[in-house]
Amino acid sequence: MNLPTDINKIWAFASRSLLVNRRNVFAIFEMLFWPGISIFSVGLLTKFLKLDEATVTFVLIGTIGMNTIQIAQLDLSYALLYDVWSKSLRHKFIAPIHLSHLLVGTGLVGLMRGFLVFVIMGLLCMWLFGMDLGRPGLTGLSMFLAGMFLNAAILGILVVALVLRFGQRAEVAAWAFSYLLFLLCGLYYPVTILPPGIKEMAQLIPLTYFLDYFRHFYGFPLLSAHPLLFGFSQSVIYLGLCYLFLHSTLNTALRRGTILRLSE
Amino acid sequence: MQPAIDVQGLYKSFRTGYFKPPKEVLQGIDLEVAHGAIFGILGPNAAGKTTFISILTTLLLPDRGRATVLGLDTVAEAARLRERINLAASNAHFLWCLTVEETLRFYGRLYGLGGRVLAGKVEELLELFGLTSHRRTTFESLSTGLKQRLALAKTLINTPELLFLDEPTSGLDPEMSEHIRSEIARLNRETGLTILLTTHNLREAEELCSEVAFLKGGRMAATGSIPDLQSRLGLGDHLSLVYKSGVPPLDFQRLPGVLSCEVRDSEVQLVLDRAEVRLAPLLEIITRQSPDPPEVRVKEADLEELYRELTH
Numbered sequence: 034m035n036l037p038t039d040i041n042k043i044w045a046f047a048s049r050s051l052l053v054n055r056r057n058v059f060a061i062f063e064m065l066f067w068p069g070i071s072i073f074s075v076g077l078l079t080k081f082l083k084l085d086e087a088t089v090t091f092v093l094i095g096t097i098g099m100n101t102i103q104i105a106q107l108d109l110s111y112a113l114l115y116d117v118w119s120k121s122l123r124h125k126f127i128a129p130i131h132l133s134h135l136l137v138g139t140g141l142v143g144l145m146r147g148f149l150v151f152v153i154m155g156l157l158c159m160w161l162f163g164m165d166l167g168r169p170g171l172t173g174l175s176m177f178l179a180g181m182f183l184n185a186a187i188l189g190i191l192v193v194a195l196v197l198r199f200g201q202r203a204e205v206a207a208w209a210f211s212y213l214l215f216l217l218c219g220l221y222y223p224v225t226i227l228p229p230g231i232k233e234m235a236q237l238i239p240l241t242y243f244l245d246y247f248r249h250f251y252g253f254p255l256l257s258a259h260p261l262l263f264g265f266s267q268s269v270i271y272l273g274l275c276y277l278f279l280h281s282t283l284n285t286a287l288r289r290g291t292i293l294r295l296s297e
Numbered sequence: 298m299q300p301a302i303d304v305q306g307l308y309k310s311f312r313t314g315y316f317k318p319p320k321e322v323l324q325g326i327d328l329e330v331a332h333g334a335i336f337g338i339l340g341p342n343a344a345g346k347t348t349f350i351s352i353l354t355t356l357l358l359p360d361r362g363r364a365t366v367l368g369l370d371t372v373a374e375a376a377r378l379r380e381r382i383n384l385a386a387s388n389a390h391f392l393w394c395l396t397v398e399e400t401l402r403f404y405g406r407l408y409g410l411g412g413r414v415l416a417g418k419v420e421e422l423l424e425l426f427g428l429t430s431h432r433r434t435t436f437e438s439l440s441t442g443l444k445q446r447l448a449l450a451k452t453l454i455n456t457p458e459l460l461f462l463d464e465p466t467s468g469l470d471p472e473m474s475e476h477i478r479s480e481i482a483r484l485n486r487e488t489g490l491t492i493l494l495t496t497h498n499l500r501e502a503e504e505l506c507s508e509v510a511f512l513k514g515g516r517m518a519a520t521g522s523i524p525d526l527q528s529r530l531g532l533g534d535h536l537s538l539v540y541k542s543g544v545p546p547l548d549f550q551r552l553p554g555v556l557s558c559e560v561r562d563s564e565v566q567l568v569l570d571r572a573e574v575r576l577a578p579l580l581e582i583i584t585r586q587s588p589d590p591p592e593v594r595v596k597e598a599d600l601e602e603l604y605r606e607l608t609h
Binding site: 045 | 357376383386394
């Protein structure tokens with residue numbers, strides 16, 4: 034391992050991601066528009082339903098979590114899609130890079146964008162709906178953010194692997210998969226109301242534990258005795274599994290000629 | 298000295314469907330390419346040229362056989378090999394919204410370059426390929442010729458020892474093709490860079506390549522220098538001698554450099570291995586043997602003839 038060389042390779046992906054985001058008006062649009070729409074629509078719905086302050090906070094935490102993850106995983110998900118769209122995938126894989134350079138470089142930009150969205154949404158929630166975002170303190174906020182970024186990384190790596198396996202049509206499947214996760218993890222409701230069987234499935238999703246952890250600062254009872262332990266350990270396991278899946282997908286792509294096909 | 302490329306018994310097949318038998322694309326390829334050569338791989342569509350070049354550039358794993366490039370195994374030592382080679386494919390494609398300079402910087406960083414080294418290399422390549430005035434133009438706004446020049450510039454970002462060019466002038470107008478060809482020849486001449494190129498363009502191969510290989514149906518139909526191949530296949534230059542007063546009693550077949558001979562009435566058709574070398578001494582012998590000098594017509598052999606013979 035050569036640290037300066039590795040840093041340059043990571044910076045290659047990070048700087049390219051930053052440039053693409055800067056040039057693409059829709060990248061800025063998706064950072065402001067969709068999170069804004071989510072906060073306004075969900076927040077106004079809670080007002081219409083005359084929900085109490087605690088329940089409003091419960092729902093808004095779900096909204097913040099979902100949008101932060103969605104934006105944070107985008108750069109990772111697009112890491113290969115940009116090359117597939119521009120038919121330049123083979124130039125990337127002929128260079129002496131490791132998957133880790135690609136994932137860390139684009140992941141860092143995703144993390145930065147996700148953090149910005151979190152801040153914007155948090156401020157909107159405080160200003161429009163009186164949510165006290167600071168109540169969990171710095172540690173609580175940091176743990177929640179770390180959990181969301183880990184979940185975003187899992188989703189992003191999964192998309193990269195699926196794109197390498199099935200081409201750009203995999204993007205749709207990835208979006209569907211992320212919404213399924215949000216449905217199961219109790220984004221707008223406690224997982225206790227989920228039907229039997231599905232409730233158990235929710236226990237296998239790390240985001241369930243991070244939402245549980247963050248909500249307990251607002252007076253909601255913890256559903257798990259050690260939400261951070263379960264959340265982080267599951268995240269690490271899934272990250273490892275996703276990385277192995279991506280690695281094996283790359284080998285399959287090298288055997289089947291997928292990289293060439295996606296470059297034509 | 299170990300060859301720059303050494304391929305032994307290379308096989309590759311692709312699945313075309315779950316219930317269909319795999320399609321054999323490469324069927325036992327053997328090849329050696331010397332250091333410093335410009336080597337051409339010729340063949341019709343679907344002959345396996347791109348598959349072959351992709352295995353050598355580590356973008357594809359072979360089913361069987363072994364390929365070493367610069368002494369490194371393309372499978373086991375792929376990561377180390379990637380640092381020392383580069384590739385330009387036909388129809389240059391890069392990310393549409395990056396400028397020429399940003400594209401070069403991006404690929405430079407992928408090879409671990411940074412700081413002043415990267416800046417210097419980018420400047421050098423912009424200058425070398427006449428791209429300095431286009432440095433802030435985005436890729437999507439470049440003309441086809443400029444895109445191809447950028448593709449060539451990108452291949453030199455890591456100062457490779459071996460360059461793979463997959464149909465480098467495909468889709469370019471004749472003037473730009475000529476320019477790119479002269480760039481390739483100059484690179485080889487000035488830096489001693491080994492170049493392996495695939496092409497459909499026979500003139501390109503004739504102009505650039507010291508040796509060529511013909512791929513047909515996944516097999517290597519023939520390998521060698523163009524004159525050698527012509528000689529081996531009896532496809533030399535055509536020399537026609539027309540006598541006014543009949544053909545003199547001369548054993549034309551035994552004359553030096555004559556590959557084949559056909560006498561028809563007052564005309565002799567000879568096939569020579571290399572007319573530019575053989576013609577003068579041959580004509581001297583012929584005129585010495587006959588008081589009636591013949592009318593001489595020469596038609597040089599072309600690669601097209603060789604291509605037809607080997608690939609059809």
